[in-house]
Amino acid sequence: MATRERLPPWHERQRLPNGREVLIRPVRPEDAEPLRAGFALLQPDEVRQRFLYALKELTPEMAERFTRIDPRTEFALVAAEPLPPGEALVGAVARVALDERTNNAEFAILVSRYIANMGLGRYLMTRLVKWARGKKVHRLYGDVFEHNTPMLSLAQSLGFEREFQQDAPGLIRVSLDLRSKTARTAGDDPAAAKSES
Numbered sequence: 001m002a003t004r005e006r007l008p009p010w011h012e013r014q015r016l017p018n019g020r021e022v023l024i025r026p027v028r029p030e031d032a033e034p035l036r037a038g039f040a041l042l043q044p045d046e047v048r049q050r051f052l053y054a055l056k057e058l059t060p061e062m063a064e065r066f067t068r069i070d071p072r073t074e075f076a077l078v079a080a081e082p083l084p085p086g087e088a089l090v091g092a093v094a095r096v097a098l099d100e101r102t103n104n105a106e107f108a109i110l111v112s113r114y115i116a117n118m119g120l121g122r123y124l125m126t127r128l129v130k131w132a133r134g135k136k137v138h139r140l141y142g143d144v145f146e147h148n149t150p151m152l153s154l155a156q157s158l159g160f161e162r163e164f165q166q167d168a169p170g171l172i173r174v175s176l177d178l179r180s181k182t183a184r185t186a187g188d189d190p191a192a193a194k195s196e197s
Helices: 029-039 044-051 060-067 120-134 149-157
Strands: 012-015 021-026 074-080 090-099 104-111 139-145 161-164 171-177
Touching: 021 120, 029 060, 029 074, 029 090, 074 120, 090 120, 104 120, 120 139, 120 149, 139 149, 149 161, 149 171
Parallel strands: 104 139
Antiparallel strands: 012 021, 021 074, 074 090, 090 104, 139 171, 161 171
């Protein structure tokens, strides 16, 4: 009888539709250099979708900040090769940061074009929602360019509502009220990996 591999919390192996296997796991400080190396492979539009402005490189300081999080108020997952942190190429990053004053949390997701349209955006979002629910977050939100229809569709499919922002033309804030009884249970559906951001 085959024994199932036991992984630490928030660690999951996923086989993508193209047959490639990735390990979804919390970000580690050792991921800083692979993140910097992978940043060079991103298209300018991919960078703008995530950072909301043009960025030529991920500096060592930025990479350090992304990989050393405060577990009380931040959570970040990566989808990486099933290799040790520091050696594994990182193909996607999902992050959420809690504002303890308001008990609202902001999310951001970046999926490389090499593994886009394979369900990872949806799956990572469900994990962020699950973490936020566990932290009793009131509202989870993120800012999305109005032309980023895949991300807007993904958010809508998970119950997020759109808020047009007059002070930020071209951006749409999507938010999910986690206190609502009618809010979808996206974070509770580990098999929700069919559509992509």
